[in-house]
Amino acid sequence: MAILKVLTYPEKSLLKPSVKVDNINDDIKQLIQDMGETMFEAPGVGLAAPQVGVNKRILVYDVNATVKDDEKNKDLKNEFKALINPEIIDASGSIVSKEEGCLSVLDYKADVKRYEKVTVKAVNIDGKKLEFSVEGISAVIMQHEIDHLDGILFIDRISALKRAMYKKKVKKRLKEL
Numbered sequence: 356m357a358i359l360k361v362l363t364y365p366e367k368s369l370l371k372p373s374v375k376v377d378n379i380n381d382d383i384k385q386l387i388q389d390m391g392e393t394m395f396e397a398p399g400v401g402l403a404a405p406q407v408g409v410n411k412r413i414l415v416y417d418v419n420a421t422v423k424d425d426e427k428n429k430d431l432k433n434e435f436k437a438l439i440n441p442e443i444i445d446a447s448g449s450i451v452s453k454e455e456g457c458l459s460v461l462d463y464k465a466d467v468k469r470y471e472k473v474t475v476k477a478v479n480i481d482g483k484k485l486e487f488s489v490e491g492i493s494a495v496i497m498q499h500e501i502d503h504l505d506g507i508l509f510i511d512r513i514s515a516l517k518r519a520m521y522k523k524k525v526k527k528r529l530k531e532l
């Protein structure tokens with residue numbers, strides 16, 4: 356069990372595509388456990404392996420992400436699931452995620468255009484094949500995390516002007532360090 360360091364833009368591992376996992380061995384299982392813990396510690400509702408410097412196609416997500424803000428669910432215990440080699444095989448509709456953020460993109464949030472509903476194919480930690488459809492916030496989380504596996508950040512999906520402003524801000528901060 357370990358809390359991993361979450362890397363932030365412009366770290367290189369965030370910007371390159373990740374490779375498929377073909378063997379879910381003990382190292383991969385340990386990585387998934389650590390990613391789950393790291394996500395809850397942050398806290399976040401999703402985390403992809405490249406965010407902890409591992410360019411493999413693995414993500415974890417909070418299974419209660421969509422109901423957590425509800426007062427009656429405040430005692431829900433942390434529970435996450437992992438998806439290995441996830442792919443979006445169908446998508447439809449269109450929504451704007453309000454104030455989308457990312458543990459790897461510091462001090463910035465933006466509205467991002469996303470599909471309203473997606474169908475995801477993946478395998479779980481036991482190597483079992485999964486196929487499921489989600490919509491709304493859960494669909495946004497899937498698109499955001501799967502983007503990470505392709506080296507894409509949500510700031511790649513906003514206007515060029517907004518992106519340029521964010522990059523300028525990061526450059527300035529790095530200079531001040």
Ligand SMILES: [Zn+2]
Nearest residue numbers: 456457458459
């Ligand atoms: Zn992210």
